[in-house]
Amino acid sequence: MSRINFLLLLAVLLSGxxxxxxxxxxxxxxxxxxxxxxxxxxxDADYQRLQAERHAQATNLRVEQVARERxxxxxxxxxxxxxxxxxxxxxAGAQP
Amino acid sequence: MKPRQSAAxxxxxxxxxxxxxxxxxxxxxxxxxxxxxxxxGLAFAGLLARAxxxxxxGEEFFQRQGEARYAHxxxxxxxxxxxxxxxxxxxxxxxAVPSIWxxxxxxxxxxxxxxxxxxxxxxxxxxxxxxxxxxxRFVFLRRQADDDTAARIKALNxxxxxxxxxxxxxxxEGEAAAHVVGFTNLEEKGQEGIELAFQKDLQGRDGSRAxxxxxxxxxxxxxxxxxxxxxxxxxxxxxxxxxQFFAYQRVRDAVAEHKAKAGSVVVLDVQTxxxxxxANFPSYNPGERKxxxxxxxxNRALTDVFEPGSTxxxxxxxxxxxxxxxxxxxxxxxxxxxxxxxxxxxxxAHPHGVLTAAEVIQKSSNVGITKxxxxxxxxxxxxxxxxxxxxxxxxxxxxxxxxxxLRPYKSWRPIEQATMSYGYGLSASLLQLARAxxxxxxxxxxxPISMMHQTAKEPVHGIRVFSEKTAAQVxxxxxxxxxxxxxxxxxxxSGYSVGxxxxxxxxxEGKSYAGHKYRSWFVGIAPISxxxxxxxxxxxxPSNGVYYGGAVAGPVFSQVVAQSLRLLGVxxxxxxxxxxxxxxKLQAVEESF
Numbered sequence: 106m107s108r109i110n111f112l113l114l115l116a117v118l119l120s121g122x123x124x125x126x127x128x129x130x131x132x133x134x135x136x137x138x139x140x141x142x143x144x145x146x147x148x149d150a151d152y153q154r155l156q157a158e159r160h161a162q163a164t165n166l167r168v169e170q171v172a173r174e175r176x177x178x179x180x181x182x183x184x185x186x187x188x189x190x191x192x193x194x195x196x197a198g199a200q201p
Numbered sequence: 202m203k204p205r206q207s208a209a210x211x212x213x214x215x216x217x218x219x220x221x222x223x224x225x226x227x228x229x230x231x232x233x234x235x236x237x238x239x240x241x242g243l244a245f246a247g248l249l250a251r252a253x254x255x256x257x258x259g260e261e262f263f264q265r266q267g268e269a270r271y272a273h274x275x276x277x278x279x280x281x282x283x284x285x286x287x288x289x290x291x292x293x294x295x296x297a298v299p300s301i302w303x304x305x306x307x308x309x310x311x312x313x314x315x316x317x318x319x320x321x322x323x324x325x326x327x328x329x330x331x332x333x334x335x336x337x338r339f340v341f342l343r344r345q346a347d348d349d350t351a352a353r354i355k356a357l358n359x360x361x362x363x364x365x366x367x368x369x370x371x372x373x374e375g376e377a378a379a380h381v382v383g384f385t386n387l388e389e390k391g392q393e394g395i396e397l398a399f400q401k402d403l404q405g406r407d408g409s410r411a412x413x414x415x416x417x418x419x420x421x422x423x424x425x426x427x428x429x430x431x432x433x434x435x436x437x438x439x440x441x442x443x444x445q446f447f448a449y450q451r452v453r454d455a456v457a458e459h460k461a462k463a464g465s466v467v468v469l470d471v472q473t474x475x476x477x478x479x480a481n482f483p484s485y486n487p488g489e490r491k492x493x494x495x496x497x498x499x500n501r502a503l504t505d506v507f508e509p510g511s512t513x514x515x516x517x518x519x520x521x522x523x524x525x526x527x528x529x530x531x532x533x534x535x536x537x538x539x540x541x542x543x544x545x546x547x548x549x550a551h552p553h554g555v556l557t558a559a560e561v562i563q564k565s566s567n568v569g570i571t572k573x574x575x576x577x578x579x580x581x582x583x584x585x586x587x588x589x590x591x592x593x594x595x596x597x598x599x600x601x602x603x604x605x606x607l608r609p610y611k612s613w614r615p616i617e618q619a620t621m622s623y624g625y626g627l628s629a630s631l632l633q634l635a636r637a638x639x640x641x642x643x644x645x646x647x648x649p650i651s652m653m654h655q656t657a658k659e660p661v662h663g664i665r666v667f668s669e670k671t672a673a674q675v676x677x678x679x680x681x682x683x684x685x686x687x688x689x690x691x692x693x694x695s696g697y698s699v700g701x702x703x704x705x706x707x708x709x710e711g712k713s714y715a716g717h718k719y720r721s722w723f724v725g726i727a728p729i730s731x732x733x734x735x736x737x738x739x740x741x742x743p744s745n746g747v748y749y750g751g752a753v754a755g756p757v758f759s760q761v762v763a764q765s766l767r768l769l770g771v772x773x774x775x776x777x778x779x780x781x782x783x784x785x786k787l788q789a790v791e792e793s794f
Contacts, residue, residue, distance in 0.1 A: 132421045139420050150297035150366065153280070160291045160373040165446035182763070183696025183773040190772075 272424060273414050279405030280368060281389050282433030284382055284396070286442040287475070287654045292374050292382045293396065293487075295389065297366040299351035301342040305333040307361030314359055318342075321353045344387060345369045370396075374442055376484040377449040380500040381440055381652070384487035393487075393498065395436060395652070397600050405433035437654040439475030444468055447764045449480035452738070455757045456482050459721075459743035465502040466757065467635040468765055469735040471642040471726075472660045474650045476597075477734065477765065479503070479632070504601040506628040507739070510706030511565045511688075511750070511792055512724045513624035515675050516637065518562055520585045521573045523671045529559040529678065535568040542619045547571050549793040562678040562702065565688045565792035567623045574622030575615065582618065583610035588666045589637040589647050591629050597652055605629040623793070624704060635737035638724050639663070641679065641700075642732035645672040676700055680729045688792035689751030692725060692758045696773035697766055701725020701736075701758060703750030703792060708742065718742050723754035727762040728774045736761050751789050 172178040255263055284293040301322075309315070319329040322343055332340050343350065344367065351364055370385050372378070383394020389404070391397035408430030413422040452464040468478040485497040499505065521527045538552025549566050561569030574582070586592065592607025606628040613621075620626045629637070632650070640647045648663035655661070667675075679700030683692040689703040704722030707714040724737040738754040738761070747753055 135422060136419060153294070154296040154298075157291070157294050157296045157371045157373070160294070161371070164373045164375070165377070165443055166375070169446075180764075181767070183767075183775075183777045186696075186767075186773070 271413050272411055275410050275412055275420070277408035277410060277428075277430040278368070279407050279430035279432050281370070281385075281405060282403040282435045284403075284436045284438060286378075286438055286440045286445070287477075288441065289437075290442045292378050292438065292440070292442065293370055293372050295368040296371055298345045298369040299348065299364045300344045300367040301346055301351065301354055301362065301364050303333065303340055303342055303362045305337055305340055305361070306335050308333055309360045314357065317357060318354065318359060318362070321350060321357070370488065372487045374446065375488070376486050377446045377480065378440065378442065379484045379487045380481045380502075381438065381445070381479050382487060384490060386490075393600070394500070395438065395599070398598050399436050403433040403436060406431040439470070439473075439477065439652055439654050440479070441477045441765075441768065443768050444761075444765045445478040445480060448478040448761050449482065449484070451757045451760050452480055452740075453482045453484075455738075455740055455753065458745065459740060459747060459753050460745040461740045461743045461753075463496075463501055463741040464757075465631050465739045466761060467502050467631050467735075467737045468761060469635050469639060469650060469737075470769075471639050471648065471732050471735055473655045473657075474639070474648040474661045474663075475655055476632075476650060476652050478761075500599075500601060501741075502631040502737075502739075503595075503599060504603055504630070506603055506605045506630050507720055508625050508628050508706050508709065509634055510624040510704030510720070510722055511567075512634060512702050512704035512722050513622065513627075514565065514570045515562055515641065515679060515702050516585065516589060517570055517574055517577075517582070517622040518558065518678065519641070519667050519671050519675045520577065520581065521558070522674055523667050524577070524581070526576055527558045527573065529557065529674050531558045532556070533558060533561055533566075533569045533572055535561070535566045535572075538568060540568050540571065542571065542575070542616045543614065545616045547619060550791045551793075559674075559678045559681060562675075563681040563687045564790055565682070565703070567793040570622045571619040574619055577618075579610035579613045579618055582621065583607070583613075585666065586621075586627065588664065589640055590633055591627060591637065595630075595632055595636065596649055597632075599652060602632070603630055605633055624706060631737050631739045634722075634724055635735050638726060638735045638737070640666050641672050641675050642726045642735055643672075644669040676726065676729055676732075679726060683725060683755075686790060687751075688749070688790055689723060689755040689758075690789055691751055691755035692723060694727065694759050694763045694766075696775055696777045697727050697762065697771075698729045698775055699725055699727040699759075699762055700729040703755060705748060705750045705792060717744075719748040721748055721750040721753035723750050723758045725758050725762070727766060728771065730774050733769060733771050734762065734765055736765070749789065749791060751792065 281295045283291055283295075286292055315329060315333075316326055319326045322329065332342065342362065354362065355364065368389055370389065372382060372384070374382070379394075381394055383391060383396035383398075385391050385396050391400040391403065396403065408428040410423060410427040411425040412420045413424055415421045448466040448468060452466045455461070456464045463482060465481045466478060467476065469475070470477050479500075479502050481499070481501045483497045485493055522529070527533075532555050534555050535549060536552060536554045538549040540547050547567050549568050553560075553564055553566055553569075556564060556566060556569055558569075558573075560566075561573075586607055592605055594604045595602050608617075608627070617626045636647065636650050639650075643663055645667035646663035646665050648661050677700075679702060680698060681687050681700075682703070683689050683699050683701045689701065692699060692701055692703070701724055704724075706720045706722070708718040708720055709715070710718065719742065721740045721743055722738065724735070726732045726735055736758050738757045740753045740757070743753045
């Protein structure tokens with residue numbers, strides 16, 4: 106009788122300890138996950154910011170300035186353009 | 202009792218008997234034990250009642266109080282949607298930027314550190330002290346700071362000063378697209394333009410999650426459900442950023458060249474009814490929100506109405522052709538360049554003698570068009586004006602659009618009917634006028650216009666106002682007007698055939714017309730052989746000597762058309778002699794207004 110009791114007590118103790126460990130582990134993993142998610146959000150925000158910065162570098166105003174001043178380009182006119190008839194259907198905007 | 206106790210003591214002085222205590226033997230009255238039992242019982246009953254109260258009756262309250270001590274709701278901010286142009290180029294987007302705030306009571310009082318903080322913030326120390334008044338609980342030191350400032354303040358490591366990420370709106374195209382895109386306030390709420398019109402779609406919905414925090418404020422567990430944030434929807438506009446930018450530049454240059462007050466350009470795609478560009482000058486930088494005045498903020502192309510002047514003539518001519526009153530070859534005697542209608546005199550800038558109907562448009566003769574208008578019934582004209590959208594709010598999702606003025610035809614007097622034929626006595630916005638001209642570009646149909654990118658590839662259908670034949674005849678007249686011998690040869694484009702009508706209107710001031718204040722117009726179609734775009738230009742008060750619509754607005758039209766058609770990939774329909782531009786050598790005929 107007392108042996109069964111002893112075994113049960115041991116089982117209870119072990120399961121209790123196991124539960125404590127599990128709870129601890131769960132919280133630890135959760136914090137880790139949460140931290141990773143925060144990091145993901147931060148990186149996402151960074152990505153957005155960098156994208157916006159890239160757009161700011163490629164505005165029409167800047168493109169025109171660089172083309173004109175640094176690359177010494179000039180706007181094309183029909184006088185120096187040879188239109189090409191593109192038959193391919195995927196060529197959007199090119200009408201024969 | 203006393204005598205018995207003393208007797209016992211004397212009896213046990215030598216041998217103490219522990220097994221029998223006289224105390225135990227003492228007889229206690231039974232009420233004492235009962236009293237105690239009752240007392241303990243009562244205490245238990247009290248505990249039971251309290252437990253019942255906490256767990257059954259007041260459960261909700263205690264549950265809530267308990268939760269409040271460990272559970273927190275964390276807000277998950279949704280990001281505002283982007284505004285893109287038709288090719289996906291970003292016109293407005295939100296980025297997270299640092300905002301710096303403080304609890305004034307907790308801020309380090311070390312004067313050296315505070316001086317450093319003031320220096321980084323770029324304010325005087327007195328100003329900083331004023332901001333850090335200990336009576337206030339919370340203060341923003343700098344909202345939407347740049348990354349450099351934020352990093353330096355972080356390096357300062359000052360107690361009581363914190364940083365947070367807030368969203369800020371960025372407008373890469375700046376002032377070129379300002380009037381279309383609009384702007385938001387600090388709380389990211391749309392204030393103008395598309396930002397205001399699509400506030401609901403753009404803003405999204407914040408999410409939230411309930412969490413358990415530990416002693417150090419770290420999140421240790423999720424509890425309950427989590428509402429994910431719904432980010433705002435992206436808006437794809439019909440605007441083409443390149444056309445928009447170019448149009449803005451050209452109107453800005455024209456305003457500067459002619460010392461004008463303002464100018465606007467509208468470019469419409471006549472196949473889909475999309476607005477490709479809508480530019481105004483003066484403009485503003487939507488990211489700055491500083492020193493904004495109504496002059497800069499007004500989206501003139503949509504919110505201002507003017508008398509359209511001679512740009513009305515082709516519409517009246519179309520009605521005359523449609524009803525069979527004239528053919529393009531019908532001679533009309535405009536000599537001697539003036540006529541009287543019920544006591545008022547209508548004049549031409551130059552007397553032209555006998556003109557054909559087509560030449561009336563080409564030379565822009567007031568007398569000629571008046572003679573046609575006076576043959577018509579007021580109702581006919583009113584119906585035509587209404588059909589092409591005058592006096593009606595444009596069906597376009599944009600704040601501030603106006604209807605313009607078109608009086609009911611029953612109150613028209615003959616002189617008013619005459620002046621309306623050359624664009625006085627009624628008013629329209631530039632956008633309305635541009636839309637009206639789609640009737641010629643689309644073979645007699647006036648089409649609905651849109652600021653949204655249309656994904657359907659087939660052309661939109663409109664409402665038929667004129668027959669195809671009439672539209673083709675008027676297009677021919679418009680081509681003559683924008684060519685040699687017309688009022689606006691400066692509108693010609695190398696490589697493309699164009700047609701259009703210039704207008705020069707006296708500005709109304711109070712009850713009469715101002716002597717030397719004009720408004721110059723040009724509305725045209727290109728390429729005229731197979732119309733693709735309608736471009737409308739308006740320059741307000743050119744005051745550098747030149748004020749005719751053909752000379753002021755015509756060149757803007759020409760440049761915008763050349764660039765737009767090239768960007769749209771429309772092949773030139775005219776033979777081009779390499780490197781020769783003819784428009785400069787031709788002499789303009791002065792139009793009547």
